[in-house]
Amino acid sequence: MTHTRSDVIRAAGRLFAERGYHATSMRALGRELGLLGSSLYAHISSKEELLVAVVEEGARLFQEAAAVPEGATAEERLRSLMRGHLEVMLENPHQVRTYLSEARSLDDPHRARIIAARDQYEAVFRAVVRQGAADGSFRPEVDAKTSSIFILSTLNAVDRWYDPNGPLDREALTEAISEFVLRAIRA
Amino acid sequence: MTHTRSDVIRAAGRLFAERGYHATSMRALGRELGLLGSSLYAHISSKEELLVAVVEEGARLFQEAAAVPEGATAEERLRSLMRGHLEVMLENPHQVRTYLSEARSLDDPHRARIIAARDQYEAVFRAVVRQGAADGSFRPEVDAKTSSIFILSTLNAVDRWYDPNGPLDREALTEAISEFVLRAIRA
DNA sequence: CCTACCGATCGGTAGG
DNA sequence: CCTACCGATCGGTAGG
Numbered sequence A, B: 001m002t003h004t005r006s007d008v009i010r011a012a013g014r015l016f017a018e019r020g021y022h023a024t025s026m027r028a029l030g031r032e033l034g035l036l037g038s039s040l041y042a043h044i045s046s047k048e049e050l051l052v053a054v055v056e057e058g059a060r061l062f063q064e065a066a067a068v069p070e071g072a073t074a075e076e077r078l079r080s081l082m083r084g085h086l087e088v089m090l091e092n093p094h095q096v097r098t099y100l101s102e103a104r105s106l107d108d109p110h111r112a113r114i115i116a117a118r119d120q121y122e123a124v125f126r127a128v129v130r131q132g133a134a135d136g137s138f139r140p141e142v143d144a145k146t147s148s149i150f151i152l153s154t155l156n157a158v159d160r161w162y163d164p165n166g167p168l169d170r171e172a173l174t175e176a177i178s179e180f181v182l183r184a185i186r187a
Numbered sequence C, D: 001c002c003t004a005c006c007g008a009t010c011g012g013t014a015g016g
Helices: A005-019 A026-033 A037-042 A047-065 A074-091 A093-101 A108-134 A144-161 A170-185 B005-019 B026-032 B037-042 B047-065 B074-091 B093-101 B108-134 B144-161 B170-185
Strands: none
Touching: A005 A026, A005 A047, A005 A093, A026 A037, A047 A074, A047 A093, A047 A108, A074 A093, A074 A108, A074 A144, A074 A170, A093 A144, A108 A144, A144 A170, A144 B144, A144 B170, A170 B144, A170 B170, B005 B026, B005 B047, B005 B093, B026 B037, B047 B074, B047 B093, B047 B108, B074 B093, B074 B108, B074 B144, B074 B170, B093 B144, B108 B144, B144 B170
16 A cells, blocks of 8 residues: 555645645655655655646646537537636645645745636636627627636635535536526527 | 734734634734744734634624615615625725625634525525515526525625726726626516 | 654743 | 744655
C-alpha cells in the first residue's frame, strides 16, 4: 500500500475542500493516507505545491468542458456549456470546491494565472451570449459580460447547496438551472 | 487613541474578509490596531469569539433588511428583497464576506445557529416566490425553494466580482440582477 | 517512508 | 495595554 504523488494530491484536494487550505496541516494530510506529515515530502516539496496542483487541475477540467459544438444555435451552445459545467462540478467536487474557494490562498503569480484562466473560460460564455444577442434569439439589451457572470454565479453556487443524495437528481438540477437562465435572457 | 471591543471586531471583520479566518493571526490583528496580539485579550477572550461576533452581525444585517412591504405585489416585494440584500452587501462588505465565506470555521453550535438563520432568511424569499406563483404573476411551475436558491446565488456572488469603482454603479447592478431574475420567473 | 529534529509561529495567560 | 512568557503546533529537513 505505497502511495504516489497523485494520491497525495487527491487527498489534499479532499481536505482543502472540506476544511480549507489554511486549516489543513501536513500532519492531518499524512494521517489521511496512513503516514506521517514528514513522509509527504518524499512525493512533493511544499504544501503550496499541493494547492497549486489541485487548483490547476480544477481549471483544466473546466477548460476541457468548454469545447462547445460549433454549428449550433446560441441556446444549444449555452445549454451545452451549462451542462458541461455542472458535470465537472458534480464529478469532481473536491477539486472544484478548492478551485472556487481556495485559489485566493495561492501566491501572486499562480493566482494571476488562475484568474486569467477563469476569464478565458468566462469568455466562452460571453461569446455565446453575444451570438444569441446578435442573431435575435436572446434579448438585445443583455450585456454579455454581466449575463455571463450571473449564469456562472448560479452554476458555481451549486457547490454550496446541492446534495447529490437529495430529492433533485442531476438531470432535474441541470434542467432547472437551464430553464431559469434561458428564460432570463431569451428574447 | 484607545480601542474598544467594537473596534477590535471591526478590524477582525476586515482581516477575516481579506485573508480568511485561519490565515489571520491575533498578532496581525493587533498590528492592524497598533497594538500587540496579547493586548487584544483585554477586549475579547478568544479568536473564535471574534468570528462569532462578525458572522452574527452579518446574519443580523440581512435579517433586518428582510422586512418586506406587506400589501405589495410579489414582484414589488421580491424587488424590495433583492435591493435590500444588495444594500447590505455593498454597505458592509467585510461582515458580509466573512458571513458568507468563513461561517464554516465556526464551531458546531454557532454554525448550526447561522445555518438556521440563513434558512429563515431564505424562507422570506420562498414565501414571496410562492405568493407570485399563487397569484399568477410568476410561472406556476417554478419551485419556490429552487428559485430562491438561484436568486440568492446571483445576489451573493456579487461579493466575488463586483467592483464599486467599476463601470456598473449600484443602481445599474440592482436593476440588472432584478431584470435577470424577474424575467426568469415571471409568468 | 520513518526517526528525530529545527526554528518559527500560533492562541493565549499572569502580572503589572 | 505592555512585558514576558507558556505549551502546542506549524511547515519542513537530514539522514537513514
